[in-house]
Each structure stands twice: as C-alpha cells, then as structure tokens.
Amino acid sequence: xxxxxxxxxxxxxxxxxxxxxxxxxxxxxxxxxxxxxxxxxxxxxxxxxxxxxxxxxxxxxxxxxxxxxxxxxxxxxxxxxxxxxxxxxxxxxxxxxxxxxxxxxxxxxxxxxxxxxxxxxxxxxxxxxxxxxxxxxxxxxxxxxxxxxxxxxxxxxxxxxxxxxxxxxxxxxxxxxxxxxxxxxxxxxxxxxxxxxxxxxxxxxxxxxxxxxxxxxx
Amino acid sequence: xxxxxxxxxxxxxxxxxxxxxxxxxxxxxxxxxxxxxxxxxxxxxxxxxxxxxxxxxxxxxxxxxxxxxxxxxxxxxxxxxxxxxxxxxxxxxxxxxxxxxxxxxxxxxxxxxxxxxxxxxxxxxxxxxxxxxxxxxxxxxxxxxxxxxxxxxxxxxxxxxxxxxxxxxxxxxxxxxxxxxxxxxxxxxxxxxxxxxxxxxxxxxxxxxxxxxxxxxxxxxxxxxxxxxxxxxxxxxxxxxxxxxxxxxxxxxxxxxxxxxxxxxxxxxxxxxxxxxxxxxxxxxxxxxxxxxxxxxxxxxxxxxxxxxxxxxxxxxxxxxxxxxxxxxxxxxxxxxxxxxxxxxxxxxxxxxxxxxxxxxxxxxxxxxxxxxxxxxxxxxxxxxxxxxxxxxxxxxxxxxxxxxxxxxxxxxxxxxxxxxxxxxxxxxxxxxxxxxxxxxxxxxxxxxxxx
Numbered sequence: 001x002x003x004x005x006x007x008x009x010x011x012x013x014x015x016x017x018x019x020x021x022x023x024x025x026x027x028x029x030x031x032x033x034x035x036x037x038x039x040x041x042x043x044x045x046x047x048x049x050x051x052x053x054x055x056x057x058x059x060x061x062x063x064x065x066x067x068x069x070x071x072x073x074x075x076x077x078x079x080x081x082x083x084x085x086x087x088x089x090x091x092x093x094x095x096x097x098x099x100x101x102x103x104x105x106x107x108x109x110x111x112x113x114x115x116x117x118x119x120x121x122x123x124x125x126x127x128x129x130x131x132x133x134x135x136x137x138x139x140x141x142x143x144x145x146x147x148x149x150x151x152x153x154x155x156x157x158x159x160x161x162x163x164x165x166x167x168x169x170x171x172x173x174x175x176x177x178x179x180x181x182x183x184x185x186x187x188x189x190x191x192x193x194x195x196x197x198x199x200x201x202x203x204x205x206x207x208x209x210x211x212x213x214x215x216x217x218x
Numbered sequence: 219x220x221x222x223x224x225x226x227x228x229x230x231x232x233x234x235x236x237x238x239x240x241x242x243x244x245x246x247x248x249x250x251x252x253x254x255x256x257x258x259x260x261x262x263x264x265x266x267x268x269x270x271x272x273x274x275x276x277x278x279x280x281x282x283x284x285x286x287x288x289x290x291x292x293x294x295x296x297x298x299x300x301x302x303x304x305x306x307x308x309x310x311x312x313x314x315x316x317x318x319x320x321x322x323x324x325x326x327x328x329x330x331x332x333x334x335x336x337x338x339x340x341x342x343x344x345x346x347x348x349x350x351x352x353x354x355x356x357x358x359x360x361x362x363x364x365x366x367x368x369x370x371x372x373x374x375x376x377x378x379x380x381x382x383x384x385x386x387x388x389x390x391x392x393x394x395x396x397x398x399x400x401x402x403x404x405x406x407x408x409x410x411x412x413x414x415x416x417x418x419x420x421x422x423x424x425x426x427x428x429x430x431x432x433x434x435x436x437x438x439x440x441x442x443x444x445x446x447x448x449x450x451x452x453x454x455x456x457x458x459x460x461x462x463x464x465x466x467x468x469x470x471x472x473x474x475x476x477x478x479x480x481x482x483x484x485x486x487x488x489x490x491x492x493x494x495x496x497x498x499x500x501x502x503x504x505x506x507x508x509x510x511x512x513x514x515x516x517x518x519x520x521x522x523x524x525x526x527x528x529x530x531x532x533x534x535x536x537x538x539x540x541x542x543x544x545x546x547x548x549x550x551x552x553x554x555x556x557x558x559x560x561x562x563x564x565x566x567x568x569x570x571x572x573x574x575x576x577x578x579x580x581x582x583x584x585x586x587x588x589x590x591x592x593x594x595x596x597x598x599x600x601x602x603x604x605x606x607x608x609x610x611x612x613x614x615x616x617x618x619x620x621x622x623x624x625x626x627x628x629x630x631x632x633x634x635x636x637x638x639x640x641x642x643x644x645x646x647x648x649x650x651x652x653x654x655x656x657x658x659x660x661x662x663x664x665x666x667x668x669x670x
Contacts, residue, residue, distance in 0.1 A: 009466050015473035022480055050462050076465035077458065098469040098502050100495070101476040166492070168499050170506070186575050190539040210496035 003108070004042040005029045006059060007074070008052050012097075016046075019101030025108070033059040042069065043116070044108060047091075049075040049082060057085060064090030070115040072107060074099070096174060102165030107175060109161045129202035130217060132157055141202055148198065151176065155191050159205065159215035168212040188213075219405070220398040227394030228387060235383045243379050247372055254342060254368060255329065258361045261287055261295065262346045265359040269297055269305065269348035272356055281308050293363040294336045297348075298323070300357050311360065312336050318345035322358030325349065334362035341365045404428030408436055418518035420447040453516040457509055464505045472498050507635035511620070511642060519646040521560035523670030526591050526598060527552055533570040534589075537578065546581045548574075553592035558670035559600075565643045566667075569651075572636045573602045573663045576624075580606030580660070598667045604660040614653040614661075 003025045007013040017027040030036050033054035036047070045063060049056035060071055073086040076097040083094045092111045095104060113134065131140045137153055139146045148156065154176045159167060167175075169188055177187070192205050192213055199205070204216045261283075268280040284295040296311030298319050304310035313319075313335030321328035322345035334341040345360040407425055414422035422443065424436035475498060479491040527550075534548050541548050559566070570589075577587045585605040592599055609617060609624070616622050618641045621634040644651045649667040656662035 009470065011470035012466060012473065015470055015477055019473055019477050019480070022477070076462040076469070097465040098472045098498070100472050101480070166495070168502075170502070186540045186578070187536060190543055193543050194539075208492065208496070211492075211499045 001044070001112075002026045002028065002042040004036065004039055004045045006031075006033065006036040006046065006051065006056070007048040008032070008050065009048070016101065016104065020105065020108075023101075023105050025105075037062055044070045044072065044112065046072050046074055046104075046108075049073060049077060049086070057082075057089060060086065060091050061089045068115070070111050072104075072111055074104075094174070096170070099171055100166070100168070102162040103167055103171045103175075106158060106161035106165065106167070110158065110175070130160070130199075132160060141199060146198055149194075152191055152195055152198070155188075156195055156199075156215075159213065163215050163217050166208045166211050166214045170212075172212060219402050220395065223398035223401065224391055224394040227397070228391050231387055231390040235386060239379050239383060243376060246375055250368060250371060250375075254363055255344070258293065258342065258344050258363050259327075259329070259346070262344055262359045262361045265295060265297065265361075266346045266348040269357045269359060270350055272350065277305055277307065280305065284308060287361075291363070292367050293341075293361055294334075296336055296360045296362070298358050298360070300355055305357060316343075318343045318360050319358050321345060322347045322360065323355055325355050331365070334364070336360065336362040337364050339364050339366065404432035404436070408432065408439060411436075411439065415443055415446075415518075418520045420450065420518065450516050450518065453512065457512050457516060460512075461505075461509050464509075465502070468498060468502050468505065472502075503633050504635075507633045507639070511635060511639055514639065514642045514646060517646070519562040519565070521562050521647045521668070523558045524561045524566055526557050526559055526566075526600060527555055529566050529570065530589050530591065530600075533567060533574060536571075537574050541578055541587065544578060544581070545583045545585075546578055547584075547586045549586050549588045551588055551590040553590075557591055557593055557598055559598035559649075559667035560670050561647045561649075561667055562643075565647055569640050569643050569665060570600075570602070572640050573665075576636065577602055577604035577606070577661075577663075580604055582606065593669065594666075596669055598669050600665040600667070602663040602665075603656045603658060605656075605658045606660045608655055608659055608661050609653060611655075614655075617653055618651075 001024070003020060005013060005016060005020075005027050007016070007029065008031050013029050013031075017029055020027050028039060028042065030039055031052070033051045033056065036045070036059050047056045047059050047063075051059065056073065056075070060073065063069060063071060071091045072093045072095060073083075073091045074095045074097060075082055075086075083096075086094050092115055093107055095107055129142055132138075133140070134157065139148055139153065139156060155172070158172065158175050172188060192207075195205050206214050206216055208214055265280055265283055265287075268276045268283065280297060284297065287293065287295045297305045297308055298311055298314055299305055300323060302314045302319070302323070311319075316335050318328040318330070325347050327347070328343070328345040331342050332340070334343045336343075341362055341364040343360065343362050345358050347355045348357045348359060350356050404427065407428075411422050411424040420443065423440050426433050426436045426440070428436075472495065475491055475495045479488055479495070482488055482491070530550050534550065538548060574587065581587055581604050587605075588601075588603045590599075590601040590603065613624070617624065618637050620638045622637070623634045641651055644665055644667070647667060649665060651666070652664045654662040654664055
C-alpha cells in the first residue's frame with residue numbers, strides 16, 4: 001500500500017518512513033505542499049500542517065477537490081480549531097504530535113477500513129479467542145458474543161488495530177473520544193476496567209506504566 | 219455618578235432657596251403683624267379723637283365708625299367712658315375691667331398679643347385713651363383684632379413659598395439630570411469600550427472626544443489596549459512556535475524509540491526502550507500542560523452565565539463510573555437550584571474535572587466526595603470536599619504552584635500542573651480558588667465565582 005507522507009521535518013519523516021516500512025507500507029516522502037500536489041497517486045496521504053511553502057490545510061483542500069484519497073492530518077498544533085477545520089475540509093482523521101509508529105499504523109488501518117474496505121489489510125485480530133465483526137460492530141470472545149457499550153467497542157477496536165503496541169493515553173483519547181483535551185484521563189481507566197472485566201483472561205488490556213495501554217492476545 | 223451630580227445640583231438649589239426665601243418670609247411675617255398693629259392704632263386713635271370731642275354728633279360718628287370698622291375687618295372696636303360706662307349709642311363693651319381699658323383710662327396706650335376678651339379668642343388687643351385738650355382722660359377705645367385671619371394669611375405666604383421652592387427644585391433636578399448625562403457621556407463611551415475589552419475584543423478603541431480629562435483617559439486606555447494586543451499577539455505566536463518546536467523533536471524521538479523496540483528481541487533492551495518511551499511521553503505531557511497553561515494566559519476570557527447545577531450534574535455523569543469503580547460516592551449538596559456563575563465556556567467543566575480527579579484519587583474506599591454549591595455575599599461558591607488525608611497548611615498554599623506535586627499517588631504520576639491550571643482558569647473568569655481543611659479531615663477546594 002502506497003502512503004504519501006508530506007512532512008518538512010527530516011528526522012520525523014525518516015523515522016516514520018522506516019517505521020511504516022516495517023509494517024508493510026510503501027512510503028513516498030515529500031517536504032513541501034507543492035511537491036505533494038505534484039506527486040503520483042497514492043492510497044493514503046499523511047499531511048503535516050506546518051509546511052514551509054503553504055498551509056497543510058490548503059494541501060488537504062486541494063487533494064480532496066481532486067479525489068477521495070483518504071487523508072490523515074498530522075500536526076504539532078494541538079489547537080482544537082485546527083482539528084475541526086481539518087476534519088471539516090475533508091481530512092479523514094487527525095493525529096497530534098507526538099505519536100508513535102504503531103499509533104499511526106493503527107490510525108491508518110482504521111481510516112483505510114472505513115474509507116476503502118476493499119484495500120484494507122486483513123483483520124489483525126482474528127485470533128482463536130477474539131474476533132471482531134466491524135461491519136456489525138460485534139465482538140466475539142471464544143465464539144460467544146460479548147455485549148459492549150459503544151465506547152468500549154471503539155476502545156477495543158482501536159487497541160486491536162495493533163495488538164501488542166503501546167498506545168499513549170493522549171492518543172487513545174484522541175482516537176476514541178475525538179478530543180485532544182489536556183487533563184485527567186480517568187474516563188479512560190474506567191472503560192479499560194470495564195473491558196478487562198468483560199474480556200476475562202482471553203484478552204488482556206495491559207497498563208504500561210507512565211505511558212498508556214496495550215492489547216495482548218494470549 | 220449621574221445620581222451624585224443631580225444630588226449636588228439639588229443640594230445647591232436647596233441651600234440657595236433656604237438662604238433667600240427664609241429671611242424674606244420671616245420679614246414678610248413681621249410686616250404682616252406690624253401692618254395690623256399700625257392700622258389698628260390709627261383707627262383707635264381716630265376713634266379716640268371722636269370720643270374726646272365729647273358731643274352727641276361725634277358719638278354718633280364714633281358709633282358709625284365702629285360699625286363700619288367691624289364690617290370691613292374681622293376686628294371689634296369698643297369704646298368706654300372714663301366712668302367705665304357705655305358710650306351712647308354704643309353698647310357696653312365686654313370685659314370693661316380688663317388690663318387694656320384700665321391702662322388706657324390711666325392715660326397709657328396698651329398693645330398686646332393675647333387672649334382678647336372681646337373676641338373670646340387669641341388676637342391683638344390695642345387700647346388708646348381719649349384725651350381732652352386739657353389732658354383729662356374722657357374714655358378709652360379698644361380694638362381687638364383676631365389672630366386666626368392673620369395666621370391664615372401667613373399660612374398662605376409660607377405655602378406659596380413652599381410650592382415655589384418645590385417647583386424650582388424639580389426644575390433644578392431635571393436640568394441637573396440632563397446636564398449630568400451630558401457630562402458623563404464620554405465616560406459611558408469609555409465604559410462601553412472597556413466592556414468590549416473585558417469581553418476579549420482587543421480591537422476595541424475609545425473615541426478621543428469630549429473634555430480634555432476624558433480625552434486623555436481615552437487616549438491612555440487606547441495605548442494600554444494597544445500594548446495588551448501586542449503582548450497577547452506575541453504570546454500567542456510564541457505558543458504556536460513553542461508548540462511546533464518542542465513537539466516535533468519529541469515525535470522524532472518517539473518514532474526512533476518505536477523503531478528500536480520493533481527491531482530488538484532482547485527483553486532487557488526492550489524494557490530499557492520502554493522506559494525511554496515512558497520518559498518521552500512524560501516530557502510530552504509536560505509540554506502539553508505548559509502549553510495549555512500558556513494558551514490560557516494568552517486568551518482573553520469572555521465569561522457567560524453558567525448554571526452550576528447543570529455543570530456539576532454533567533461532570534458527575536462523566537465521573538460516576540470512575541467513582542463507582544473505586545467505591546466512592548459522589549454527592550451534590552445544592553442550596554440554590556438556580557445559582558448561576560460567570561464562567562467561560564468549558565472552564566468550569568475543566569476545573570471540576572481536575573479537582574474531582576484529585577478528590578477521587580485520595581478518597582478512601584466507601585468514602586464520599588461532596589460538591590456543595592451555595593450563594594455567599596453576592597458570589598457563587600462551589601466547594602469540593604473529600605475524605606482523604608488532607609494537606610498540611612504549608613502545602614495548601616504551595617499546591618497551586620507549577621510543578622508542585624502532592625505526597626500521594628497523584629503527585630508521583632501527575633505533571634504537577636493540574637491545580638496551576640485550575641487556578642489560571644478560575645482567575646481568568648474573575649474568581650478565586652483556595653484550599654481549606656474540611657471538617658471531614660480531608661481537603662476542601664473552594665471555588666468562588668462571580669454571580670451571573
């Protein structure tokens with residue numbers, strides 16, 4: 001799968017390119033908005049908002065005007081207005097810096113699954129214990145359907161996009177609760193607690209101290 | 219100010235009215251009495267001359283004069299012979315032995331304001347002797363003038379004065395109010411501008427018109443606003459820059475660490491990398507917190523009326539699950555359902571989130587976190603009380619400092635910015651926040667906001 005990365009900061013771009021490559025993404029990296037608009041077709045675009053030649057939001061608008069390629073905005077500006085504007089002019093998701101490789105991978109997979117079901121990678125969580133039917137929004141543990149609240153479902157499916165990967169509290173809040181609000185993330189603990197009780201031993205939501213949570217399939 | 223100006227105008231007019239009217243009216247009053255005395259004396263003397271002529275035609279004239287006098291005035295004229303007998307054809311007067319006749323028959327003029335026997339009422343009594351050419355007293359004439367009609371006239375004079383004074387005062391108040399409105403118009407314009415400034419409109423400028431004093435004030439205010447605008451603009455720019463400049467290297471670091479973690483199989487090395495990642499995350503949280511704080515400082519708040527009951531209920535809904543998870547009860551003690559405070563959108567929610575999070579963290583099992591809201595001295599008060607271990611007095615003051623961490627669990631994992639942010643949010647909206655020892659032994663966070 002081809003990913004176009006529009007990012008002016010070289011260290012970030014290099015690490016992300018290498019990291020995404022490890023997960024099977026073919027990354028084409030460009031530094032400027034102009035280059036991004038000249039680049040060939042891709043399956044998904046990652047756009048940084050702080051570009052040297054033009055506003056990343058304008059790049060999004062232009063790309064959206066040309067077609068329906070999925071766009072994920074990445075930004076160091078954790079401003080709520082940027083996020084709203086970004087999503088309004090057609091971006092499919094918004095990821096705030098700083099983020100980890102697997103967090104981006106999870107967001108890419110989730111967006112692809114929504115936007116291009118045909119192109120999406122195979123379901124990574126079809127283990128013997130846990131299976132997720134995303135079309136029907138149903139979760140089965142050891143063959144039995146598990147009743148989850150909408151937020152619990154969103155949380156589990158997000159963690160399940162990259163099993164074994166650590167997600168920070170901030171990234172989970174942003175992806176599941178659609179907020180980058182700085183403050184206590186106790187709500188998250190509550191939902192994690194509920195998930196743990198329901199899932200039992202088959203699937204573990206581990207706490208990674210000082211960072212966040214990860215899903216491990218035993 | 220308008221009211222004070224009008225009051226001062228009216229006061230001045232009252233002083234002027236008192237200074238002018240009272241002496242004039244007193245003089246007028248004295249004149250009324252003096253006139254009555256003078257006229258009565260003249261009539262009495264005329265009558266005495268007739269009486270002194272001591273012949274029948276004169277007495278006839280005297281009787282006619284007396285009758286005419288009594289028709290024309292409310293007074294009564296009496297005459298008495300030296301032997302205290304009636305003067306033919308006049309009747310014998312009442313009280314022939316009174317002091318007035320006695321004095322007049324002794325050759326003395328008598329004038330006194332007293333109970334007049336001839337009238338049976340208060341009045342002026344004047345008596346003059348009728349003296350023959352050789353000096354012998356032939357009789358006396360007494361005029362009794364009742365007081366009631368004089369009083370009535372005086373009441374009319376004072377009443378007219380009072381009505382005039384009232385009219386003048388009303389006119390003065392109206393003119394004063396108009397003048398005061400005119401005078402304070404530049405101040406009202408300045409106030410409008412300052413209100414816009416308070417509501418966050420940094421483009422607000424005052425019109426530099428009116429008297430020199432207000433013109434100077436307007437100009438100073440405009441300059442100050444200009445300065446604030448520039449300062450806030452540069453702080454906003456700094457936040458934008460710092461946000462980008464700090465988050466970008468953190469992202470690169472985080473991505474590199476992820477790449478290392480994905481490439482190693484050694485569990486010890488993985489653990490080291492995870493530690494490093496945790497530090498990067500901690501650093502990121504600190505940056506987020508500091509930037510959030512800086513952003514709040516650079517925002518001019520625009521508080522709106524917020525119904526406290528609704529906000530507390532909303533936050534309780536969000537926290538109820540978390541509280542139940544740790545066996546803590548949330549309790550809202552409402553004194554006034556309609557209590558509304560002035561707070562910027564989202565501020566009170568964020569404040570309660572931070573404070574409730576701390577309270578839940580320190581609450582013992584089966585404890586209660588109580589939110590008490592009430593009105594106190596024209597302020598809206600919200601108290602969040604926990605049953606935790608509380609804080610010593612010295613720590614209670616320092617707890618709002620940036621990077622201060624409590625001794626408990628929250629302290630170790632937190633950024634040390636939660637309460638600093640709470641304080642910033644509350645003071646942005648013109649409120650105060652303090653920590654007190656609660657009766658329960660725990661901590662009482664007291665948030666005081668302006669009433670809406």
